[in-house]
Amino acid sequence: MDDGVPGGFWLDESIQVAKWLEAEGSVDALELTAGSSLLNPMYLFRGDAPVREFADTFKQPLKLGIRLVGDKFIREYPYEEAYLLGSARQFRAALDLPLVLLGGVTERATMDRAMAEGFQFVAMGRALLREPDLINRIQADASTTSLCIHCNKCMPTIFSKTHCVLA
Numbered sequence: 629m630d631d632g633v634p635g636g637f638w639l640d641e642s643i644q645v646a647k648w649l650e651a652e653g654s655v656d657a658l659e660l661t662a663g664s665s666l667l668n669p670m671y672l673f674r675g676d677a678p679v680r681e682f683a684d685t686f687k688q689p690l691k692l693g694i695r696l697v698g699d700k701f702i703r704e705y706p707y708e709e710a711y712l713l714g715s716a717r718q719f720r721a722a723l724d725l726p727l728v729l730l731g732g733v734t735e736r737a738t739m740d741r742a743m744a745e746g747f748q749f750v751a752m753g754r755a756l757l758r759e760p761d762l763i764n765r766i767q768a769d770a771s772t773t774s775l776c777i778h779c780n781k782c783m784p785t786i787f788s789k790t791h792c793v794l795a
């Protein structure tokens with residue numbers, strides 16, 4: 629939806645691209661994401677920036693350098709449930725294509741809200757990494773909440789074996 633970096637795509641441009649894709653008829657649905665992993669990684673994830681854990685994936689002297697100045701480059705953004713919903717609504721209003729809501733979807737109430745607002749699907753990342761059986765537990769008890777604390781320490785684990793550090 630938007631890159632979160634100066635000079636990157638903003639919603640007006642990406643909605644236009646989505647309209648072209650819709651008109652072309654070559655996609656079944658769009659999953660609405662945001663940010664640039666390389667240039668502004670926390671823009672997609674929100675929550676804590678795992679600077680120390682990220683630094684530890686490098687050898688010295690890079691490790692020390694990232695530990696010292698990493699927080700200057702890895703900017704933090706506050707986390708909230710369904711944090712991309714505001715932007716995603718603008719795509720819902722502009723398109724007929726099936727849309728997938730992504731970003732901080734962890735609860736049944738959010739899924740119901742997404743369906744009520746016209747999204748056909750939700751996608752879940754960290755909440756399922758934390759608890760792979762979460763969907764079954766939500767199905768059994770709609771008041772179930774996620775144990776993911778959006779610490780984002782799972783992010784640097786992609787360089788070894790992707791896992792939740794709390795699981």
Ligand SMILES: Cc1cc2nc3c(=O)[nH]c(=O)nc-3n(C[C@H](O)[C@H](O)[C@H](O)COP(=O)(O)O)c2cc1C
Nearest residue numbers: 673730731732733751752753754755782783786790
């Ligand atoms: C450990 C980890 C690895 C990820 N790897 C990828 C990836 O390879 N490609 C991608 O498009 N998104 C990747 N993501 C982003 C997720 O697909 C998702 O967009 C993001 O976690 C936000 O959704 P969530 O709030 O449900 O976690 C990754 C996320 C995590 C936590």
Ligand code: SF4
Nearest residue numbers: 776777779780782792
């Ligand atoms: S390490 Fe675990 S608790 Fe922390 S954000 Fe990742 S999945 Fe959630």
